[in-house]
Amino acid sequence: MSVDIATRARATLVPPLGSPNRLIQRARAKTFRNWLKAVTAPRRVLDLGGRVQPYRPLLAGSPQYIAVDVQPSEVVNVIGDAHALPFADGTFDLVLCTQVFYGLANPFVAASEIHRILEPGGTALLSIADAGPVEGPADFWRFTQHGI
Numbered sequence: 156m157s158v159d160i161a162t163r164a165r166a167t168l169v170p171p172l173g174s175p176n177r178l179i180q181r182a183r184a185k186t187f188r189n190w191l192k193a194v195t196a197p198r199r200v201l202d203l204g205g206r207v208q209p210y211r212p213l214l215a216g217s218p219q220y221i222a223v224d225v226q227p228s229e230v231v232n233v234i235g236d237a238h239a240l241p242f243a244d245g246t247f248d249l250v251l252c253t254q255v256f257y258g259l260a261n262p263f264v265a266a267s268e269i270h271r272i273l274e275p276g277g278t279a280l281l282s283i284a285d286a287g288p289v290e291g292p293a294d295f296w297r298f299t300q301h302g303i
Contacts, residue, residue, distance in 0.1 A: 200247065202222040203255060221247075247277060250280070
């Protein structure tokens, strides 16, 4: 893993003191740690939007960890779109999808795809952006707690 990817991943999981998003990122990391404690040891993990993979260290014992993203990085296994995931039904027992839905053309289709590729009884752990805009022109959606 390059220094840039590793630095970005670490800064998300353990944000530096000077980060303007430190409190939000620390709270999100704590939430994911707690969620993952409640999940039976996953065997097949999909990291949807996994260009950086900050939460991968929390799943170090998972035998299969696949990252999908629309943009390549040295840690992405599959270049793909959340609207049409290239996996069979019930392939994964855990899907991580963090801060991705705001940039999707149709998050409802992506949610259906996540449901489709999860095995029965599988777990999806998602986080969404709640303030905006984020970065770049692909910032389409915001959800309230009621809308999600």
